[in-house]
Amino acid sequence: TQLLEQSPQFLSIQEGENLTVYCNSSSVFSSLQWYRQEPGEGPVLLVTVVTGGEVKKLKRLTFQFGDARKDSSLHITAAQPGDTGLYLCAGGGPHTGNQFYFGTGTSLTVIP
Amino acid sequence: KAGVTQTPRYLIKTRGQQVTLSCSPISGHRSVSWYQQTPGQGLQFLFEYFSETQRNKGNFPGRFSGRQFSNSRSEMNVSTLELGDSALYLCASSNDGREGTEAFFGQGTRLTVV
Numbered sequence: 502t503q504l505l506e507q508s509p510q511f512l513s514i515q516e517g518e519n520l521t522v523y524c525n526s527s528s529v530f531s532s533l534q535w536y537r538q539e540p541g542e543g544p545v546l547l548v549t550v551v552t553g554g555e556v557k558k559l560k561r562l563t564f565q566f567g568d569a570r571k572d573s574s575l576h577i578t579a580a581q582p583g584d585t586g587l588y589l590c591a592g593g594g595p596h597t598g599n600q601f602y603f604g605t606g607t608s609l610t611v612i613p
Numbered sequence: 614k615a616g617v618t619q620t621p622r623y624l625i626k627t628r629g630q631q632v633t634l635s636c637s638p639i640s641g642h643r644s645v646s647w648y649q650q651t652p653g654q655g656l657q658f659l660f661e662y663f664s665e666t667q668r669n670k671g672n673f674p675g676r677f678s679g680r681q682f683s684n685s686r687s688e689m690n691v692s693t694l695e696l697g698d699s700a701l702y703l704c705a706s707s708n709d710g711r712e713g714t715e716a717f718f719g720q721g722t723r724l725t726v727v
Contacts, residue, residue: 534715543617543703543718544656589656591716599644599707599716600669603656 504528505592505604513610514580522575522607524590532593533566533573534601537586544589547575580611615640617706617719625725631692634722638685638706644668645687646716647679650701662687663709694726 505526514520524533532551536544548557550566550573557564561584563576573590587608591601618637626632638645646669647659658671662681679689691698701723705716 532714536718541701541721541723543619543720546715546717549715591656593714599646599661599663599705599714600658600671601646601705601716602658603648605655 504602505590507588507590507604507607509607510605511608511610513612516581516611516613517579520577520580520609522577522588522609524573524575524604526571526592528592528594528602529570530592530594530602531570533570534591534593535564535573535575536589536591538589539586577609580609582611582613585609585611617704617717619702619704619719619722621722622720623723623725625727626694627727628694628696630694631690632694632724633688633690634702634704634724636687636689636704636706636719638687638704639717642706642708642717643685644707644709644714645681645685646705646707647687647689648703648705649673650703650721651699656703659689691724696726699724699726 508523534549535547538544548564553568553570555566561578565574590604620635644663646661648656650656661669665681676692681687701721703721704719707714707716
């Protein structure tokens, strides 16, 4: 059972464009993390959000956690080729230790 | 501070064999989780060890097992390998299991079963 659905699954845009990736679930999570993964490498943590409605900014990346803590979004402004990669959201529930439920992933390609 | 180290990076095994993968977490981290990543299924949770005890377990057959040592280093073992076990195996290190704890991944071990 896939608890977290990401959309879109694939995204190919031109350098300088903006984009938004969505991560949705019917389950409530205590925390939600976003990762970026390059081929053959492990995921690299970008951000963790824990409060409903929380917004975090990391340079050109803006992350939002839904009020009900069931969904999240990642917005990239003025995308650059270095943003290319697989973006993964991961939800952590209460009382589940470090077991995270990963989303289906969004593969982003930024064309120079 | 050194990151999460997984060895080996690449492994080729034959069906029916067994394999052991190793993970050294970030210094001071007591929790180690293992995930399997495949193109079709994405990242799937295998199990988590905290202070040498298995704390959570995913929905994988008993052929998949693990352990954690007193220095927090962890190993996972897969016995009687099947072709479908070919995957990137990822280890994640965390300080503890409280809400919002961040997980840091190693580079993974690419296992190919032929």
